Amino acid sequence: MIYIQVSIKTDNWFGGKGKGEQMSITARLDAATHSVLTKAMGGTDAPAKLAQALHYAVTPGGARIRPTILLSVAMACGDDRPALSDAAAVALELIHCASLVHDDLPAFDDADLRRGKPTVHRAFSEPLAVLTGDSLIVLAFDVLAEAAGDDAARAIQMIRVLSKRTGMPHGICAGQGWESEAQVNLSAYHRAKTGALFIAATQMGALAAGQDAEPWEELGARIGEAFQVADDLRDALYDVETLGKPVGQDAVHQRPNAVSQLGVQGAVRRLKDILGGAIASIPACPGEAMLADMVRRYAERMTPVAPALHRAEALR
Ligand code: IPE
Ligand code: IPE
Ligand code: MG
Ligand code: MG
Numbered sequence: 001m002i003y004i005q006v007s008i009k010t011d012n013w014f015g016g017k018g019k020g021e022q023m024s025i026t027a028r029l030d031a032a033t034h035s036v037l038t039k040a041m042g043g044t045d046a047p048a049k050l051a052q053a054l055h056y057a058v059t060p061g062g063a064r065i066r067p068t069i070l071l072s073v074a075m076a077c078g079d080d081r082p083a084l085s086d087a088a089a090v091a092l093e094l095i096h097c098a099s100l101v102h103d104d105l106p107a108f109d110d111a112d113l114r115r116g117k118p119t120v121h122r123a124f125s126e127p128l129a130v131l132t133g134d135s136l137i138v139l140a141f142d143v144l145a146e147a148a149g150d151d152a153a154r155a156i157q158m159i160r161v162l163s164k165r166t167g168m169p170h171g172i173c174a175g176q177g178w179e180s181e182a183q184v185n186l187s188a189y190h191r192a193k194t195g196a197l198f199i200a201a202t203q204m205g206a207l208a209a210g211q212d213a214e215p216w217e218e219l220g221a222r223i224g225e226a227f228q229v230a231d232d233l234r235d236a237l238y239d240v241e242t243l244g245k246p247v248g249q250d251a252v253h254q255r256p257n258a259v260s261q262l263g264v265q266g267a268v269r270r271l272k273d274i275l276g277g278a279i280a281s282i283p284a285c286p287g288e289a290m291l292a293d294m295v296r297r298y299a300e301r302m303t304p305v306a307p308a309l310h311r312a313e314a315l316r
Helices: 017-043 048-058 064-076 083-102 126-147 152-166 172-180 187-207 214-239 258-280 286-301 306-315
Strands: none
Touching: 017 048, 017 064, 017 152, 048 083, 048 126, 064 083, 064 187, 064 214, 064 286, 083 126, 083 152, 083 172, 126 214, 152 172, 152 187, 172 187, 187 214, 187 286, 214 258, 214 286, 258 286, 258 306
């Protein structure tokens, strides 16, 4: 097995002096997700298998990096409406989970494993997986609408950001749509497929705390780009047990990626460059230093360790 130092669990995103912040983010995400899911699963008058599939698709969850970034940005900006921030974080993660359920379907990547367990269509059925993704998408927007309370202006802006980064022409749908084109615009494909939800994360975090979204786009885009390069490295170098999902998929589906274009070392250099730029792009805010620290830790965790890289390069 080739070991790469990439964090899979949220516990590792912070650490050292950031640990207190990380604990509260985890606790907030757990509580908010639990309350949203409990309501969405309904009672005895709702179809039981679909209710179970919703729960299965969202819990115990993956690294929850997007909502962690969202809450970190909200906290860096003052987090004066924590309930709205929590709702935004859950909504964003629901969209992400929905995108994975649909992405794993036979119509897309036909994957058997996700987060170390059978994919939703394998555990339940294809119709239930389609409906699970649909239900989670609708639920995400309902969560935001419900959280609006007496701050509808912020919620509406967040709904607009999340819509833009989920649909066409700039969201996940667009990203997945590129896979049906004969000629792929690689940067548009990656920006829409992966970058979009990271932009939503930074922008919704700022909006939840009453700040303008626009200055936060670049940070989200850069973290998203770095994440895609790290994901390409993981896809090329990890094994299925470590990753909990099929590996080597870019090669199987003949998709262009950072490793095939730049080689392993080149992709690692690219990752470092992007994350350096991400730190420089953090907008001025009270928690600027905390955010820079988060991105630095993120960079450390994502960067493959040198011996593994040499071995990986030798195996290619
Ligand atoms: C996987 O995202 C899908 C991509 C955009 C590459 P994550 O690696 O964040 O998945 P989970 O939520 O931690 O399982
Ligand atoms: C999934 O992309 C990202 C979505 C927009 C759903 P991939 O297909 O590249 O990611 P994994 O390997 O299945 O997580
Ligand atoms: Mg895919
Ligand atoms: Mg996939």
